[in-house]
Amino acid sequence: MISLQLSVHAVLLVDGQLVLRRPDGDLAPGVCCGDSIGLGETLPAALARILKAQLGQSCEAVKLLYVVERFLPRGGAKVHELAHYYLCERRDDDGAPLPDGMVLVNPAKVKPTQIDPAVLSEVLPADAADDFQVSPKLLVVNELPEESQAISGVYRL
Amino acid sequence: MLSLNLIVRAIVFHEGKFLVTVLDDGERAPFYAFLGGHLRAGETLLECARREVQEEAGLEVLPGKLLYVVENFFFRGAAKLHEIGYYFLCQPARPVSGSLLDVLSPNLDDLISPELLTPHALGEANFQPALLKQTLCEDARESFASCPRAVVINELPGDVEALGGVYPL
Numbered sequence: 502m503i504s505l506q507l508s509v510h511a512v513l514l515v516d517g518q519l520v521l522r523r524p525d526g527d528l529a530p531g532v533c534c535g536d537s538i539g540l541g542e543t544l545p546a547a548l549a550r551i552l553k554a555q556l557g558q559s560c561e562a563v564k565l566l567y568v569v570e571r572f573l574p575r576g577g578a579k580v581h582e583l584a585h586y587y588l589c590e591r592r593d594d595d596g597a598p599l600p601d602g603m604v605l606v607n608p609a610k611v612k613p614t615q616i617d618p619a620v621l622s623e624v625l626p627a628d629a630a631d632d633f634q635v636s637p638k639l640l641v642v643n644e645l646p647e648e649s650q651a652i653s654g655v656y657r658l
Numbered sequence: 659m660l661s662l663n664l665i666v667r668a669i670v671f672h673e674g675k676f677l678v679t680v681l682d683d684g685e686r687a688p689f690y691a692f693l694g695g696h697l698r699a700g701e702t703l704l705e706c707a708r709r710e711v712q713e714e715a716g717l718e719v720l721p722g723k724l725l726y727v728v729e730n731f732f733f734r735g736a737a738k739l740h741e742i743g744y745y746f747l748c749q750p751a752r753p754v755s756g757s758l759l760d761v762l763s764p765n766l767d768d769l770i771s772p773e774l775l776t777p778h779a780l781g782e783a784n785f786q787p788a789l790l791k792q793t794l795c796e797d798a799r800e801s802f803a804s805c806p807r808a809v810v811i812n813e814l815p816g817d818v819e820a821l822g823g824v825y826p827l
Contacts, residue, residue, distance in 0.1 A: 503699040540660040649700035658724035
């Protein structure tokens with residue numbers, strides 16, 4: 502049995518650098534800010550609330566970039582993670598420093614070892630070069646081939 | 659307490675007409691909707707769109723562009739639902755000669771009753787979700803160039819703060 506997890510995440514750029522969190526320590530890949538959503542709020546509203554909590558800054562989701570579908574084992578369970586990645590802009594762009602635990606990486610040069618899920622490193626460099634003026638993409642990662650027939654890959658939406 | 663409903667719908671727009679079906683849920687007057695249904699465990703959104711159209715209409719389609727993400731907060735019976743619907747533009751996988759309706763094999767067990775409607779006819783019809791109808795007809799005229807869009811429908815203002823409307827996505 503696969504359980505479904507919905508989440509929202511931010512592709513947030515500060516001075517052209519992608520903001521990543523390091524919830525699993527400095528040696529682990531970073532993750533885009535975001536989290537699982539609660540019911541009763543829209544996806545962009547959930548992301549704005551989560552970013553306020555994680556960054557202490559008001560941000561707005563301006564464009565859907567990626568829907569990442571991952572089928573993966575997690576903590577003994579089998580999960581279908583449906584993650585929505587939005588290009589975000591800071592509304593309080595007053596140069597306030599980012600909280601501890603955040604790192605900045607160049608989205609044009611991000612490596613698979615720097616970001617989780619690693620599949621983001623396949624699309625971020627080219628999309629950053631296009632200033633993210635791109636159509637949304639579906640990124641599929643299937644680590645449960647016995648449970649799902651989904652074919653891993655990058656698909657244009 | 660809201661429950662989550664994840665659905666995928668296929669917008670088959672063929673030769674200037676939308677493929678829709680009449681649905682009767684027993685609670686509302688019969689209405690038109692796109693083919694589609696619930697996301698199953700283990701399948702992607704695109705696979706769901708493909709499977710649903712195959713099951714409901716016997717038509718193999720190629721899902722393409724994501725046109726709308728519809729977030730709908732509503733009652734159904736005693737339940738309060740947060741439904742997220744992903745609407746994909748789909749094309750028949752093979753060339754169709756003649757009317758699209760002639761190549762369909764509707765699933766009568768599911769009471770699928772396919773029809774083809776022009777954007778104008780759809781605009782006049784009882785189509786659900788109604789908020790999608792207006793932007794859908796306008797977007798069709800522009801070959802959906804301004805899509806994707808987010809559509810928010812809030813019938814639970816006492817529970818949810820979301821503002822209904824159509825937004826760029």
